[in-house]
Amino acid sequence: MRNARSVMRKPGNPFIITGYHSPAYFCDRQEELSWLVEQFDNERNMVLFAWRRLGKTALVHHFFYHLEKHHKADTVFVDLLGTANLSDAHKRIVNAILNKFGDLQKGIGAAFKKLLSSLNATIGFDPLTGAPQLTVGHASSQMVAASFDTLGAFLSERKQPVIICIDEFQQIVEYPEHGVESMFRTWMQNFPMLRFVFSGSHRHMMVSMFSDKSRPFYRSAQILPIDALDQVEYSKFIRAHFKKSGKIIDEAIIEFIFSWTKMLTYYVQLVCNHLYARGDSINAKALSEVFETIIQQYSHQFQYYQQLFTSFQWKLLSALAKEEEVKNPLAKEFIFRYQLGAASSVNTALKALTKKEFVIHHDGIYSLQDPLFMRWLQKI
Numbered sequence: 001m002r003n004a005r006s007v008m009r010k011p012g013n014p015f016i017i018t019g020y021h022s023p024a025y026f027c028d029r030q031e032e033l034s035w036l037v038e039q040f041d042n043e044r045n046m047v048l049f050a051w052r053r054l055g056k057t058a059l060v061h062h063f064f065y066h067l068e069k070h071h072k073a074d075t076v077f078v079d080l081l082g083t084a085n086l087s088d089a090h091k092r093i094v095n096a097i098l099n100k101f102g103d104l105q106k107g108i109g110a111a112f113k114k115l116l117s118s119l120n121a122t123i124g125f126d127p128l129t130g131a132p133q134l135t136v137g138h139a140s141s142q143m144v145a146a147s148f149d150t151l152g153a154f155l156s157e158r159k160q161p162v163i164i165c166i167d168e169f170q171q172i173v174e175y176p177e178h179g180v181e182s183m184f185r186t187w188m189q190n191f192p193m194l195r196f197v198f199s200g201s202h203r204h205m206m207v208s209m210f211s212d213k214s215r216p217f218y219r220s221a222q223i224l225p226i227d228a229l230d231q232v233e234y235s236k237f238i239r240a241h242f243k244k245s246g247k248i249i250d251e252a253i254i255e256f257i258f259s260w261t262k263m264l265t266y267y268v269q270l271v272c273n274h275l276y277a278r279g280d281s282i283n284a285k286a287l288s289e290v291f292e293t294i295i296q297q298y299s300h301q302f303q304y305y306q307q308l309f310t311s312f313q314w315k316l317l318s319a320l321a322k323e324e325e326v327k328n329p330l331a332k333e334f335i336f337r338y339q340l341g342a343a344s345s346v347n348t349a350l351k352a353l354t355k356k357e358f359v360i361h362h363d364g365i366y367s368l369q370d371p372l373f374m375r376w377l378q379k380i
């Protein structure tokens with residue numbers, strides 16, 4: 001199958017904010033890439049976790065790009081975000097694998113038809129385009145377990161090694177079915193020649209899944225937390241892409257971007273994407289206008305957030321946003337400054353917000369996980 005990336009056009013704006021293009025538009029992560037390659041070469045399964053929008057998924061695609069380019073492996077990427085149960089997950093996984101290894105446009109043989117049948121999948125036709133498309137039916141827990149065995153056997157027979165990334169893997173903990181973690185662990189155990197990358201954006205949940213002795217995945221994979229990009233390398237990357245188009249961006253502007261976005265990769269890319277599109281005039285005024293534009297674009301989403309919280313939780317979020325970083329939200333000074341009442345009420349609300357990961361506790365500091373939400377709260 002031909003690699004689609006080999007025929008992709010160059011992006012008009014080098015600051016990619018959706019998906020992955022190629023190494024030319026991906027910044028650094030050399031240490032992380034080397035670690036991933038080492039794990040793969042030595043047949044170890046991997047776990048990646050990071051806060052949302054730090055570039056975890058792009059790193060996986062970068063890793064897969066290198067594996068495919070050097071013909072070291074066939075890669076499969078499955079995103080479980082938004083799945084509500086085991087059947088949803090099964091559909092995503094089956095679709096990803098069959099779309100990777102089956103060429104519906106050229107027709108399929110008897111063996112592939114038999115595989116489809118065993119996976120509760122059928123081939124139909126798009127009513128608008130007439131193109132062939134896969135449909136995966138609802139599957140019970142028993143059917144999913146059997147399907148995993150079928151897929152495992154099919155993938156194990158490939159000439160090249162196969163590596164599967166299951167993104168937002170922590171989602172399986174929320175499924176209503178019993179024993180889902182054990183089912184995925186059994187799949188991994190039964191087919192040791194398949195490699196897996198389990199990645200997720202709920203840091204605490206991912207750590208618990210793979211580090212808690214009482215859970216099926218305990219110490220079954222190598223773990224790598226993903227942190228923010230190195231500022232020096234990211235600054236070089238930004239300046240280089242501006243320079244290629246004859247644009248100049250001052251280091252002070254870049255430092256301001258890093259500070260405003262708290263180094264979350266997606267927001268850095270988004271701000272640079274907007275600045276790059278404005279032409280040659282890149283100054284503090286232009287940057288301020290970009291910040292305002294981006295905040296306005298997300299304002300309706302942030303207004304909706306208020307429905308998710310009690311009035312007190314919302315008040316605490318606003319207080320944390322204004323402070324940006326708080327060592328002790330239960331301190332008298334903080335509580336008095338924002339009229340938050342009893343410390344016990346603050347503690348209860350803080351636990352709820354931390355559990356939902358709207359607030360994070362990292363390196364002894366409490367802050368909002370989403371810096372753009374924080375900037376919006378600072379303005380209202």
